[in-house]
Amino acid sequence: MKSNDFNLSHFLPYRLAVLSERVSKRLSSEYSEQFGLTTPEWRVMAHLSRSEKVSVREIHTNANLEKPRVSRAVAKLEKAGLVTKSVNEGDHRLIEVSLTPEGWKVLNQFLPNALELENSLLGTFSSEEVDQFYDMIERLHAVLDEDPKAAPRPKMDKV
Amino acid sequence: MKSNDFNLSHFLPYRLAVLSERVSKRLSSEYSEQFGLTTPEWRVMAHLSRSEKVSVREIHTNANLEKPRVSRAVAKLEKAGLVTKSVNEGDHRLIEVSLTPEGWKVLNQFLPNALELENSLLGTFSSEEVDQFYDMIERLHAVLDEDPKAAPRPKMDKV
DNA sequence: TCAATATCGTTTCAAGTGAAACGAAAGTCA
DNA sequence: TGACTTTCGTTTCACTTGAAACGATATTGA
Numbered sequence: 001m002k003s004n005d006f007n008l009s010h011f012l013p014y015r016l017a018v019l020s021e022r023v024s025k026r027l028s029s030e031y032s033e034q035f036g037l038t039t040p041e042w043r044v045m046a047h048l049s050r051s052e053k054v055s056v057r058e059i060h061t062n063a064n065l066e067k068p069r070v071s072r073a074v075a076k077l078e079k080a081g082l083v084t085k086s087v088n089e090g091d092h093r094l095i096e097v098s099l100t101p102e103g104w105k106v107l108n109q110f111l112p113n114a115l116e117l118e119n120s121l122l123g124t125f126s127s128e129e130v131d132q133f134y135d136m137i138e139r140l141h142a143v144l145d146e147d148p149k150a151a152p153r154p155k156m157d158k159v
Numbered sequence: 160m161k162s163n164d165f166n167l168s169h170f171l172p173y174r175l176a177v178l179s180e181r182v183s184k185r186l187s188s189e190y191s192e193q194f195g196l197t198t199p200e201w202r203v204m205a206h207l208s209r210s211e212k213v214s215v216r217e218i219h220t221n222a223n224l225e226k227p228r229v230s231r232a233v234a235k236l237e238k239a240g241l242v243t244k245s246v247n248e249g250d251h252r253l254i255e256v257s258l259t260p261e262g263w264k265v266l267n268q269f270l271p272n273a274l275e276l277e278n279s280l281l282g283t284f285s286s287e288e289v290d291q292f293y294d295m296i297e298r299l300h301a302v303l304d305e306d307p308k309a310a311p312r313p314k315m316d317k318v
Numbered sequence: 319t320c321a322a323t324a325t326c327g328t329t330t331c332a333a334g335t336g337a338a339a340c341g342a343a344a345g346t347c348a
Numbered sequence: 349t350g351a352c353t354t355t356c357g358t359t360t361c362a363c364t365t366g367a368a369a370c371g372a373t374a375t376t377g378a
Contacts, residue, residue: 006270008205008222009316012277013182018223018313019296020179023172026309038334046167056357063167064177066336071358093343093356111165118171120306124298133295137178139283147279150185154177157168197364215327225366230328252326252373 023121030113035106036080040065040073045082045099045107046114050157053096055088064154082106182280189272194265195239199224199232204241204258204266205273209316212255214247223313241265 008014024039031037037045043063048054059070074097077083082103088094099107122130144150167173183198190196196204202222207213218229233256236242241262247253258266281289303309 006205006208006274007316008202008209009314011205011273012280013179013186013273014202014205014223015293015296016175016179016182019299020172020175021223022300022303022310022312023175026303026306027172029308040334043167043173046165046170046173049165050167057355060357064173064180067357068336068359069334072334075358091344091356095357114170114172115165121171121299121302124302125295129295132291134174136284136288136292136295137174140178140280141181143280143283144181144185147185149188151181153181155168157166216325219327226327227329227366228364231364234328250326250374254327 027114027117030117031110034113035110038073038076040069041077044070044073044077044097045103048083048097048099048103049107049111053098055094055096057094059097061155062157077103186273186276189276190269193272194269197232197235199228200236203229203232203236203256204262207242207256207258207262208266208270212257214253214255216253218256220314221316236262 028039028042031042043065044059047059047063051058056067056070056074059065059074060067063070065073074083074085074095078085081100083097083099086096088096125133141153145153187198187201190201202224203218206218206222210217215226215229215233218224218233219226222229224232233242233244233254237244240259242256242258245255247255284292300312304312
C-alpha cells in the first residue's frame with residue numbers, strides 16, 4: 001500500500017516553496033522589524049522606486065499582488081505617510097500612487113539591506129552560474145506559459 | 160530621488176516567490192478541484208505516503224508546516240475519512256497519524272498528476288541541468304544555514 | 319519523591335486573505 | 349445620443365493564518 005516512489009522533500013514544487021519561503025522570511029524579518037512593513041507594503045514601495053506615479057492596477061500586474069492586497073497596502077502606506085494617492089487627470093478611475101520624501105527615506109534606508117541579502121545569497125554562485133540559475137527559472141516559466149491551466153505570468157520589467 | 164539601481168522584477172527573493180507561487184497554484188488547482196484538498200492537507204498526505212504512522216510533530220518538521228496548520232489539516236482529513244488519529248502507546252502526548260485505505264486511494268489517484276506536472280517542468284532541463292538546479296537550491300540553503308537571522312531549514316528526507 | 323521544566327497537540331484571537339460584488343468612470347457602438 | 353460593456357479601485361464576507369496561551373503528559377533534578 002506504501003507508494004515509496006514519491007518523496008515530498010524531493011518534489012520540485014515543494015522544494016521551490018521551501019526555498020522561497022525561507023528567503024522571504026529572512027528578508028521580511030528585516031523590513032518588518034525595522035519599519036513595520038508587511039510583504040505587500042514592501043513590494044509596493046519597491047515597485048514605486050522605479051516610477052514616479054503608478055496606478056494601483058500597474059502595481060497589481062507588476063508586483064504579483066492581488067488587487068485587494070495592493071489597495072490595502074497602499075491605504076496603510078498612505079496612513080503611515082510613506083506614499084500619496086491622487087486621482088489621474090485624464091482618467092478619473094485611475095489612482096496615482098507615489099512615494100513621499102519620507103517614503104523615499106525609508107526605502108533608501110532599507111534597499112542596501114535588501115541588496116546585501118541578495119548578494120550574500122548569490123555570492124555562492126559564480127557570475128556564470130547566476131545567469132544559469134536565472135535562465136533556468138525563465139525556462140520553468142516558459143513551460144508554464146504553454147500550460148493552459150497555469151496562471152498568467154506577472155509582468156516582468158526588462159532591463 | 161529615484162533609485163534606479165533597484166529592480167523588483169530582478170530581485171532574487173521576488174523571483175523565487177513568483178516562480179514558486181505560480182508552480183504551487185498550478186499544482187493546487189488540481190488537488191483542490193479534484194479532491195477539495197488544501198495545500199496543508201496535500202502536504203500532510205504526501206508526507207504520510209512514506210511512513211505508516213507519523214506524529215503531528217514530525218509532519219510539522221518534515222513538511223514545512225506550522226503546528227496549527229498540521230493540527231487543522233489532520234483534523235479535516237480525519238473528518239473526510241482520509242486519515243486516522245490514535246494516541247501513541249508509549250508517549251500519550253503523541254498522536255499517530257496514518258492514511259486510511261480511502262486516503263491511499265485518493266493519494267494514489269493524485270500522485271501521477273503531481274509527477275506529471277513535475278516532469279513537464281523538469282522536461283525543459285537535461286538530466287545534468289536538473290542536478291545543477293537542485294545543487295544550486297542546496298547552495299542557497301547552505302548560505303541561509305550560516306545566517307543566524309534565517310529560520311532553520313525544514314528537515315529533508317535523504318534518498 | 320515531587321516541584322520545576324519541557325514537550326506535544328489544540329485552541330484562541332486578532333490580523334490577513336482573496337473571490338465576488340460593488341459604485342464610479344470610461345469606452346463602445348448602434 | 350444613450351444603453352450596454354469594460355475597467356478601475358474598494359469593500360464585503362467567509363475563510364485562513366500564526367503567535368501566543370492552553371491543558372495534558374513526560375522529563376529533569378534537587
